[in-house]
Amino acid sequence: MGAAARAGRAPLSEVLPRFLASDDDRRLTALERLRGRMRELGDRHIRPRALEIDRRAETDAGYFDWEAVQAGLRYGVLGLTVPRSSGGEGALALEASLAIEELSAACPGVASVFGAHALGIAPLLVLGGPAHWEGALRATADAEREGRPLLMALAITEPDAGTDVQDPELMRRARLSSSARRIRGGYRLSGTKRFISNGSVARWISAFMPTDPRQPAETATGFLVDTESDGFAVARVEHKLGQRACPAAELHFDDVFVPEELVIGREGDGLAATMMTLALSRGPVGAIATGIARGAYERLSAWLTTAVEAEGLLERQEVRLALAAIVEEIRLARQAYVDAAIELELAGVGRALAHPALQAAGLVPRTIRRRPRARRWASSARARELTASLVRSSTSAREATRSLALASLAKARGADVAMRVTGLALEIAGLGAGPVRAELEKLWRDAKLTHIYEGTNQLNRLQVYRGLCLGETMPAVLPSARRRRPPRFANGAIP
Ligand SMILES: Cc1cc2nc3c(=O)[nH]c(=O)nc-3n(C[C@H](O)[C@H](O)[C@H](O)COP(=O)(O)OP(=O)(O)OC[C@H]3O[C@@H](n4cnc5c(N)ncnc54)[C@H](O)[C@@H]3O)c2cc1C
Structure with missing residues (x-):
């Protein structure tokens, strides 16, 4: 891979200058390790099979490539966002976003399998209880260690x-x-x-x-x-x-x-859980989109520097300008999702996840948590009320609205960048580009979905308008403090 293609793979301090200002060396080192691990998974096991998987799923929509998931297991992808107290790696939004950019640069479809898995986990992080922590979440992490995928x-x-x-x-x-x-x-x-x-x-x-x-x-x-x-x-x-x-x-x-x-x-x-989930997950969609753009850039640069049919193209000013514009777009898209992730940790729902009481709950030994009395208490109305009030006390509705808006901004911006960059890469490569053309075409098709899932770009921008332009506060983004009437059975009896 040439120097140009490697630009997106430089150390974090180089691709994200603001990391230079961070004095948290341990976290930076851990982030670098995580990126390296995901890049290895992508380069060795996913990228070489990306086109083949796409073709098989084209002819058979029900086709699912368990081999790719199996490869992910060996790199700890399924337990990545599972809390440490449930046996996972406990990755926060920043870790999850950087990881998924790497996977998406290899194949956005496979990256989305892992992304959708993390999306399913997200509501359990924000409002789940011990039955989830000791149940599905622990089962996911345990299964991964045993080499069995649980999605x-x-x-x-x-x-x-x-x-x-x-x-x-x-x-x-x-x-x-x-x-x-x-x-x-x-x-x-x-x-x-x-x-x-x-x-x-x-x-x-x-x-x-x-x-x-x-x-x-x-x-x-x-x-x-x-x-x-x-x-x-x-x-x-x-x-x-x-x-x-x-x-x-x-x-x-x-x-x-x-x-x-x-x-x-x-x-x-449910509505609050949905909005908190989207605040956690839209930044990583921006990262998937950034990964798509980067994947296109890397493939295009490698082709420009090695293919016979590309000879002379790099000497042309319009090609150089296009490459510079692509790098500009990718770096800004990455910055947008990193900003969203950091805001989330400092002021949004992410801060609730780091609440000492929730962390402490995770530290209670498993044997105690599994006792029937502890389990009964954990799924009681009082325990749920406590979780909701912990979330409310850790972040305000204004902060949560703002972090949702920043995540929406990263998602909308990333999606537009992915579409623009993949389109531009196809134009530069042209019809005679050989095998790389099929890869670029796939990335262009892959990019379109980032406009749609986790809310269309229109909806995301309307939420940016409300959260950042109007400075609005959406109360429904957090669980309400309202005491609920005792729930009734369908036949009217009070349980
Ligand atoms: C491949 C794929 C995977 C998906 N994965 C998941 C998943 O895992 N889980 C899940 O729950 N959902 C998933 N979705 C659903 C996705 O989030 C929705 O498709 C998306 O939110 C848009 O909803 P819709 O398709 O009903 O479009 P509609 O809501 O019907 O929107 C149609 C158009 O109208 C616009 N529009 C609608 N309302 C407004 C408004 N008030 N103001 C301005 N414009 C508006 C939209 O922006 C869009 O352009 C997935 C979708 C796809 C295509």
């Missing part, structure tokens, strides 16, 4: 509600078809979720449904669904334009039972 996913989108479920105002008018019915010991879930990344291959899905579809914003609730439950079915897998390695599925829930202890937060916390 997760997030399901909020429905056939008639996509943009609406990602915004507190729009959510009030959302037409949701799904609903959750309270019964003794838990809930029964019914309805359809659409476009769910990893939906056909995940073992656990964080799904959001209202207990009263006429009041979607007030009653949306998160549930951790075991996909081996009766009544759960994968209805179909979409034919995709890009990122084909990551299947997007339509899921049917037909009276699926979820026990009380697997509710994410309190009944009615």
Whole structure:
């Protein structure tokens, strides 16, 4: 790889000058190690197979490349964002974003499999409880160590509600078809979720449904669904334009039972959990997009410096200007997601995750946490109330709105950069570029999805407007302090 192509792979202090100002050497060293580990995974195991996986999934939408996931296991990708107390690596937003940029530069589709997995984990980080920490999260980390992949996913989108479920105002008018019915010991879930990344291959899905579809914003609730439950079915897998390695599925829930202890937060916390999840996950989407642009730049530069058919191109001023513009775009896109990640840690939901009380809960020995009394307390209404109040006391609604807006900015900016850079790279390479053209075309197709998932760029920019231009505060981005009425069984009896 030539010097130009290596530009994106330089040390963090070089690609992100503001890291020079950081005196946290240990964290910088750990970040560098993590980048190196993910780069090795990408270069050795993913990049060489990216086109082949894409082609196989083109002819068979249901195809899923477990080999790529298996390779990820050996590099600890599935346990990356699992908290340390549950046996994972406990990566924060900055670590997760830098890691996924590396994977995305190799293949955005495979990177999205790992990204969608982290997305499924995110609600459990923000409002989950001990039943999640000791259940799905620990199982994910344990399975990874044993060499078995256990994937997760997030399901909020429905056939008639996509943009609406990602915004507190729009959510009030959302037409949701799904609903959750309270019964003794838990809930029964019914309805359809659409476009769910990893939906056909995940073992656990964080799904959001209202207990009263006429009041979607007030009653949306998160549930951790075991996909081996009766009544759960994968209805179909979409034919995709890009990122084909990551299947997007339509899921049917037909009276699926979820026990009380697997509710994410309190009944009615679903909208806040969704918004906090998006604040955590949109920055990494900006990183996926940055990785796509970087992947295109690296492939183009390598071709320009080595291919016979590219001879003389690098001498032309317009090509040099284009390369400089590409590097400019990539660096600014990266800066945007790093800013979002750091803001999140300092002032947003990330600070709640680092709350001493939550950390301390994680330090309670497993044997004690597993005792029946401890488990009963952990899934009690009081424990859920405590988690919600910890989140509220760690960050304000204004701070959370601002960090959501910065994450949205990084996502929207990154998506535009990925589209522009992949398009430009294709123009420079031209029709006679040989094999690299297929790789660039794939990245261009892959880039389009970054405009759409985790909210379209339009919605993300409307949230940037509200959070940064208007300086608005969205109260629904955090769990409310309101004491809830005691929940009722469907037959009217109070449990
Ligand atoms: C491949 C793929 C993978 C996905 N993965 C997941 C996943 O893992 N989990 C999940 O829950 N969802 C997932 N999604 C869903 C994704 O988040 C939605 O597609 C997205 O939010 C847009 O919703 P929609 O498709 O219903 O479009 P619509 O909401 O119907 O929007 C259509 C157009 O109208 C615009 N629009 C809508 N409302 C407004 C408004 N109020 N103001 C301005 N413009 C507006 C939109 O910007 C867009 O351009 C995925 C989608 C795809 C395509």
